[in-house]
Amino acid sequence: MMTVTNSGSAAIDIDHLKVDYGSNRVLHGVNLSVAPGEFIAILGSSGCGKTTLLRTIAGFQKASAGAIRLFGRDVVDMPPEKRGMAMMFQSYALWPHMTVLGNVGYGLRLRGVSKDEIRKRVADVLRMLNLSGLEDRKVTNLSGGQRQRVALGRALAIEPHILLLDEPLSNLDAKVRLQLRSEIKSLQNRLGFTAIHVTHDREEAMTMADRIVVMDAGHIAQMGTPKEVFDHPVSPFVASFMGAENTLDLDVRSSGPGIEVKAEQGQAVHWNGDVPVGAVTAYFRDDVASLDDPNAAIDGSIVLPGTITQRTYPGGHYRYVVAIGDRHFTVTDDDYHELDRPVGLRLPLASLHLFPSEQSQGGFHA
Template identity: 55%
Template sequence: MTPQGFLTITDLSAGYGTTRVLDRLDLAIVKGEFVALLGSSGCGKTTLLRAIAGFVKPSAGSISVNGTDVTRQPPDKRGMALVFQSYALWPHMTVAQNIGYGLKLRGRSKAEIARRVGELEDLLGLAGLGQRKPGALSGGQRQRVALGRALAIDPQILLLDEPLSNLDARIRLKVRHDISALQKRLGITAVHVTHDREEAMVMADRIVILDRGRIAQQGTPQALYNRPASPFVAAFMGAENRIDLTGRIIGDRVEIAAGPNNAPADLPRDGRPLADGPLEARFRAEAAAIVAGESDGNPARDALDLPGRIEAASYPGGAWRHSVRVGDEVLLVDSPTPFALGAAVRIRIPAEALFLFVRQSNPADPEGSLSDGTTGRVLEASET
């Protein structure tokens, strides 16, 4: 687990009415770390952020900052600043007035406010815009004003509630790098809520994936991308293609039996917690290849072949994306060149790009979320 943190959440539960959203969650964030809370709608990430900020009252557990319990403290006493998804700028105030608003509430002098606002305008690329009102700014500029207002009070912790979701795609790519670079430059502790996997990977030191109010897995972007601990995490990290297999463990190898939708294969176990019997395989579209023709029936070593037929092809840029019919499944696979519709092909997935898991027998939990499928224990990326 993560060592004792600057921001520590212990055994936290919270919800709305009788609905529990956070379920006995533990999380420690070290000083200066940028942590992204990643998950789909309803997973609890925004509730967790609002509980940290003081806008949601936990039903159990505690939140501490630098060793001080802040669980029952009001939001303005926690040393935190929250940047909202909507920016929440005052439309009748100028850029300078918006940035300095928190300082004015704290009774700072006009000279001190002007100095601090000027520093932040320079830092955030807003120099010369101080007298404009939000309506005269671009989306990216409004986002930077909201960030400046949050930073003006020198918070110990910066909380970001999907602040980039209202920006168009081109601007979002730049602003995400700007925020990450600024956070590193200031050394501030940041917690960022997002549903965008790429955004989390670009910006965060550590990603915490939530599912139904608990942590499914946490670790560095590289660790979660390359070593997902469950089918749920694998799918969330882009490995949405799924196929059922049957395997047998022989030493440090996994012998995949020929099935209705796959050729036999001999794969490395690679330290994965597998067992004889039904397996679930997941892989990314860009990690596989399309090979013309049908399988010769011989086991492939260090790769898995799936026979299928091309159903559709499109060009989203960089490669052709194909829909390939494999039994009852339609899998997405990229290729540098297009294949003809109806062509018989093989999807070839190299062993290092194939994520294997023991197939869950509970149809109500097809993704095997929350755990390793056996104990319910939350997994660190380093454990898998």
């Protein structure tokens, strides 16, 4: 199989792309540039527009306005088969009456490749996917993981420069999903094709992608490396979507050379951080918080007095629910603690995502 060579222009350049379903606008002027050989994950909840964006790139959905350029060529009005890309679907989309050979070689047969060459190229693909020897087996006699490998093989057999993946792993069990996640990324590194992968699974996006695109209501809310988006969300929506689902209202005031941070409960804390002054909402993940003495005074952290109301053990650590007034917060902690025990919920200020409270209207509250 040939390795894709990088060209000077972007592999995919999406310029002010708009898509309407009747009178309903689904994509609102999306801009996205993908470099040759880059792996992009488009992440978002149901209805955010991520699948519509993928289908429009593929040519299955008509754009209402804007451009889609593939290696500099505008394809927005071209049919799917003229765009030179392959797509891997959530539902496998295999021909049930065909063998593995027939399915993997289907795109090659449509392109007029000879039978001998098809068998040779299919054998090469199946070897890469650890499916050698299954050429003559019906796909209905394969496991779910094997069927998805066949679907991947069919996409790769035509040696595409661009591979589009529409939540292809969501129907598989956890173990097979992890294996295929690794195999797809490994093949992409080896063969050098450009990939856009749509998923609602945050961990899948984080572990596979060079860059993540988080979508919300037909807009790109943020894009960046997994670490950038995870550690530095630009909005309450992105913070919550990336796992910072606990929220806490704080009051921030100037105090000498720094600031003073005060929650409704607990002591005010002086800090030298650079955060907005006034009413802010803090977003934080449960692994950022920890349990401490309710009367502890810790530099750079606020400590809120509360009570443990729930304890579970998901493996490797305990997960607690801590009640503070009428609010409840989830916390992970390595140590075992008794229920109904008074504790201090310790929150390092540097690990909180702080936004002016007016930005946080409508956000998730624990």
